[in-house]
Amino acid sequence: MYLNIHNLLWLLLTGSAVGVLGAILGIGGGVFLVPALVLIFRIPVHHAVATSIVSVIATSSAATSTNIEKGLVNMRLGITLEIATALGAMSGALTAEWLSETTLLRIFAVVLLIVAVLLGWKSSRGERAATLNSQHTILDDQPDDLGLLGASFYDLAEGRQISYRVWKVPLGFLVSLVAGNLSGLLGVGGGFIKVPVIHLVCGVPMKAATATSNFMIGVTAAASAFIYFGRGQVRPALTTAVILGVLVGSFIGAVISQRLPGRLVQAIFAVFLLPVAWQMFMQAGL
Amino acid sequence: MDTNKERQVEHLIHHTLRAGVSISATLLAVGLFVVIVRDTPRPAVAPPLSEILRLAFTANEVGWIYLGLLLLMTTPVALVMMLVHGYARTGWRRFALIALLVLLLLGTGFALGIRG
Numbered sequence: 001m002y003l004n005i006h007n008l009l010w011l012l013l014t015g016s017a018v019g020v021l022g023a024i025l026g027i028g029g030g031v032f033l034v035p036a037l038v039l040i041f042r043i044p045v046h047h048a049v050a051t052s053i054v055s056v057i058a059t060s061s062a063a064t065s066t067n068i069e070k071g072l073v074n075m076r077l078g079i080t081l082e083i084a085t086a087l088g089a090m091s092g093a094l095t096a097e098w099l100s101e102t103t104l105l106r107i108f109a110v111v112l113l114i115v116a117v118l119l120g121w122k123s124s125r126g127e128r129a130a131t132l133n134s135q136h137t138i139l140d141d142q143p144d145d146l147g148l149l150g151a152s153f154y155d156l157a158e159g160r161q162i163s164y165r166v167w168k169v170p171l172g173f174l175v176s177l178v179a180g181n182l183s184g185l186l187g188v189g190g191g192f193i194k195v196p197v198i199h200l201v202c203g204v205p206m207k208a209a210t211a212t213s214n215f216m217i218g219v220t221a222a223a224s225a226f227i228y229f230g231r232g233q234v235r236p237a238l239t240t241a242v243i244l245g246v247l248v249g250s251f252i253g254a255v256i257s258q259r260l261p262g263r264l265v266q267a268i269f270a271v272f273l274l275p276v277a278w279q280m281f282m283q284a285g286l
Numbered sequence: 287m288d289t290n291k292e293r294q295v296e297h298l299i300h301h302t303l304r305a306g307v308s309i310s311a312t313l314l315a316v317g318l319f320v321v322i323v324r325d326t327p328r329p330a331v332a333p334p335l336s337e338i339l340r341l342a343f344t345a346n347e348v349g350w351i352y353l354g355l356l357l358l359m360t361t362p363v364a365l366v367m368m369l370v371h372g373y374a375r376t377g378w379r380r381f382a383l384i385a386l387l388v389l390l391l392l393g394t395g396f397a398l399g400i401r402g
Binding site: 003004005008054057058060061062064065068069071073075076079080082083086087089090093094148151218219221222223224225226227228229230231232234236237239240241243244247 | 381384
C-alpha cells in the first residue's frame, strides 16, 4: 500500500478510532488495529502485527505517565511479573516468523472471540463491583503490612484510600508468560488476559490492575518490537501514521470516556468483535 | 512500604515517559509531514543504526521517522533503566535487581533484532 495523502488520512483516522476505543474500553488497541490493517488496508498480517506492537508502546507510555501520577500503578508488582511477560513476548515474536499468515489469522480470530467474551463479562459486572470486589482488598486508612508487592492508592470515585496485598504471584507469573507470548505473536497488549487474573486471582483492585497492566504492556511490547524491526516488518511511514492517530485518539478517548456509559460501550463492542472474528477466519480461509 | 521512596521513583518514571513520547511523537509528526509533502522515497529495508543517525542529523525526513520510531521503542527501556536507578538509590535492592533482569531481557530482544 503506497502512502499518499488519501491513505495517510485513512490511517490517521483508523489510528484515532483505535485510540478512542482503547481508552474507553480499557484495553489496548491491538485487538482492533491488527484486524483493521489486515481487513481494510490489506496489510500482510506480520507487518500489521509489527505496526501494532510499536503503537502499543506509544499508548502504554502515554497512559502510564498519567496513571503513575495518580498513584494507580503498582510498579513493584509490574516489574516483577514483567520477567515472565518479556520472556513470553520474545518467544512469541520469534515464533511468529515460523507461522504462516493463515495460522496467525486463525489464532487472532480465536483471541478476538475470547476478548468479546471478556468484554461482555466486564460489562455485566459494573464499575463499583469491579473496584471493590476483591476478597483481599483492605479498605483501612492505616493499612497493616501489605507485603513486598502490596500497595495503596486514593480512589477518587470512592473517596477513600484503598490498600491491598498481592496473592498467588506464581499464577500471575504463568498468566503473564502467556499474555506476553500473545503480545509478541499477535501485536496485542495482552491486558485482556492479565487484568482479570491480576484482579480476581491476585487480589488487586480493578483500577490498579488496569493501570499496572498498562505499565507492563509497553515494556512487553518493547521486548518484541526490536525483533520485528530487525526483520524489516515495521513499515516506517505506515507505523508513524497509525501511532500519531492512536496518540490523538487515546487523548480524546480519555476525555470522553468520563461521559460515556462504559458498560454499554463494552457490551456493544463485545458483540461487534464477533463479526470481526468471523472476517478474520474468512480471511484465513477458515 | 515507604511511600516517599515510591513517589520519588514514580516521579522519575513519569518524566521519563513524558519525554520519550513527546520527543518521538514530534520527530514522527515532522518527519511524516515532510515525507508526504516531498513524496520522499522510502527505503525498502530499515537502514543500520549508524545510517539512521546520519540521516537524522543531516535533516533527512526519513532519518527523523526512523529515529522517532527507535526513540519510541527505547522509551520503555529507559523506563526500566530509571527503575533500576530509582530502586537502587532508594535502597530497594531486590527490586533494583529484578528491574536489572528485565533490562537484560530487553537487551536480548535488542540483540536479536540487530542480528535479524
